[in-house]
Amino acid sequence: MKKPDYHMLVCNSFRMAGDAQGYCNKSGAVDLIQYLQEECQDRELDVTISTTGCLNVCSQGPILVIHPNNLWYGGVNEERIDEILDALEEGEAVEEYLIAD
Numbered sequence: 427m428k429k430p431d432y433h434m435l436v437c438n439s440f441r442m443a444g445d446a447q448g449y450c451n452k453s454g455a456v457d458l459i460q461y462l463q464e465e466c467q468d469r470e471l472d473v474t475i476s477t478t479g480c481l482n483v484c485s486q487g488p489i490l491v492i493h494p495n496n497l498w499y500g501g502v503n504e505e506r507i508d509e510i511l512d513a514l515e516e517g518e519a520v521e522e523y524l525i526a527d
């Protein structure tokens with residue numbers, strides 16, 4: 427199996443009970459997943475996108491994590507996704523959207 431260049435995680439607030447009901451889900455994370463998929467396809471990025479349970483940084487959601495770069499972005503929306511992917515293609519990060527340690 428060939429591993430993808432990037433693994434992107436979009437928090438969708440899944441809980442143990444299976445319901446998505448946390449902050450990121452309520453902030454439109456479901457729609458962001460589809461947008462992210464389409465943008466990555468258009469750009470021909472080799473990426474796998476997964477949705478996750480709560481990543482414990484709800485106050486900064488919606489959250490997008492990009493590995494192997496270990497980039498944690500907060501307040502993600504469609505405009506930010508465009509900027510984040512532009513930077514990724516340049517091998518850079520959008521510092522102002524990164525979650526502080």
Ligand code: FES
Pocket residue numbers: 437438439448449450451479480481482483484485487488489
């Ligand atoms: S619900 Fe997304 S970080 Fe908690």
